[in-house]
Amino acid sequence: MKKFYWFLGIVGIAIISFYALNSYIYNKKQGEEKMPENVMENSTPVKVIPISHATAVLEWDNYVMYTDPVGGAQVFEGQKSPNIILVTDIHGDHLDEETLESVIGSATLIAPQAVKDKFIGELAKRVQVLANGDALGLEGFHIDAVPMYNIPESDDAFHTKGRGNGYVIEKDGFRVYVAGDTSGTPEMRALQNIDIAFIPMNLPYTMDVEEAADAVLAFKPKNVYPYHYRGQDGLSDINHFKELVNAGNPDINVVLLDWYAK
Numbered sequence: 001m002k003k004f005y006w007f008l009g010i011v012g013i014a015i016i017s018f019y020a021l022n023s024y025i026y027n028k029k030q031g032e033e034k035m036p037e038n039v040m041e042n043s044t045p046v047k048v049i050p051i052s053h054a055t056a057v058l059e060w061d062n063y064v065m066y067t068d069p070v071g072g073a074q075v076f077e078g079q080k081s082p083n084i085i086l087v088t089d090i091h092g093d094h095l096d097e098e099t100l101e102s103v104i105g106s107a108t109l110i111a112p113q114a115v116k117d118k119f120i121g122e123l124a125k126r127v128q129v130l131a132n133g134d135a136l137g138l139e140g141f142h143i144d145a146v147p148m149y150n151i152p153e154s155d156d157a158f159h160t161k162g163r164g165n166g167y168v169i170e171k172d173g174f175r176v177y178v179a180g181d182t183s184g185t186p187e188m189r190a191l192q193n194i195d196i197a198f199i200p201m202n203l204p205y206t207m208d209v210e211e212a213a214d215a216v217l218a219f220k221p222k223n224v225y226p227y228h229y230r231g232q233d234g235l236s237d238i239n240h241f242k243e244l245v246n247a248g249n250p251d252i253n254v255v256l257l258d259w260y261a262k
Contacts, residue, residue, distance in 0.1 A: 044223065045174055046196060050259045051075055053093055054180070054228045056198070057082075060171065063139060066103065067178050067198075068094040073102035083139060087111035088148065088180030089164035090118055093228075097123060108138060112145070112165045132162055144168040146191075148182035150206075158205050168194070177221065181206050181228070184215025197221035201241060202231030209236055213244035216252065223253045230260060 047059040051071065057079050058065040066082040070093060085107045088094050095115055100123060109126045116127040130136060130145035137143075146168055149161035159181045166180040168191070177197040182188065184207055191197075199216060200206040206228065207215070216224050224245065229236040242254040 044195060045171075046176060048196070048225065048255075048257070049079065050227065050257045050261075051079075053230060053259055054088070054200070056227070058176070060176075063141070065169070066107070068180075069099050069103055070094065070096035072096075072099055076103055081105050082107040084141070084143075085109045086143075086165075086167050086169075086178060087115050088166065088178065089159065090114050091181070094164075094181070110136065110143065110167075112163065114163045130165060132165065140171055142170045144170075146177075147185060147187045148180040149185060151183040151185060183207055184211050184218070188215055189218040191219040191221075194219060194221040195223060197224045198227045199224055200228035201226055201236045201238070202229050203233075205231060209238070209241040210244065213241050213248070216245055217248040220249060220252065222251075223255055225255045225257065227257075227259050235260065 045060055049057040049059070051057060051069075052075065054068040055070055055075075056067045057076070058067065059080065063083045064080045065084045065086060066076075067086050068088055069076065069085060082103065082105065085100070085104060087100075087109070089112070095118060097119060100109070104123070104126065108128055109123070110128045110130055112131060113129050116124055116129055119127065128136065130143070132145055132147045135142065135144045144167065145165040147161055148159060148164045148166040150159045164180055166182060166188075167178045169176045169178070175194050177191060177194045179188065179197065179199050181200060197216065199212050201209050201212040212226070226236070226238040226241055229238055238256055242256060245252050245254050
């Protein structure tokens with residue numbers, strides 16, 4: 001009888017050890033596969049790292065792009081140095097000369113003329129100016145400057161047509177749209193074959209979530225990121241934006257990241 005209980009004990013230990021080992025392997029694999037917090041990597045070639053508001057780091061193949069870098073050098077600590085910097089407009093949540101000077105390194109700086117006119121000194125010499133409708137080939141990328149402006153148009157609008165740029169960046173057929181400060185313009189709604197779109201929604205400067213969703217449903221990007229969603233009344237309801245978009249087209253992937261974590 002003692003041998004029988006001894007045998008049962010050995011079997012029990014073996015079973016417990018087997019499940020413990022499998023649990024360890026599973027948890028280890030889950031830990032290795034867990035994404036860094038607030039970083040989006042999916043089946044696309046672009047890793048999206050939100051910094052704040054309109055500021056992002058895009059890692060694309062072996063290249064790094066900064067969009068509207070503001071907030072000082074410290075907010076880019078730990079990030080890879082940029083190859084390309086895109087600036088959309090002259091307002092302080094998009095243009096910060098001190099931050100640009102601290103992060104530019106050897107990057108190509110692309111901006112509209114109104115931005116260049118704000119610079120004094122070396123940065124003015126570094127700018128590659130693109131106007132609405134202009135295009136640039138750079139390091140295997142094709143970059144189009146598209147209009148960004150408020151509707152209805154007026155001389156005293158926050159964003160007048162022709163002053164700032166949105167950008168469509170394309171490489172190997174993959175297309176990313178950085179909208180900047182804009183309403184759901186005819187130019188936005190006419191875009192085609194956009195794989196990733198960054199869309200603002202903050203009244204009174206850009207759109208409310210309903211207009212933003214309606215515009216997105218018009219041009220049907222495969223993936224859309226609400227960004228630039230802090231306005232005078234706080235943060236826009238990006239969950240409602242997602243609901244509206246997916247009610248109209250469940251095939252559009254709405255990606256919600258926290259652009260105001262810092």
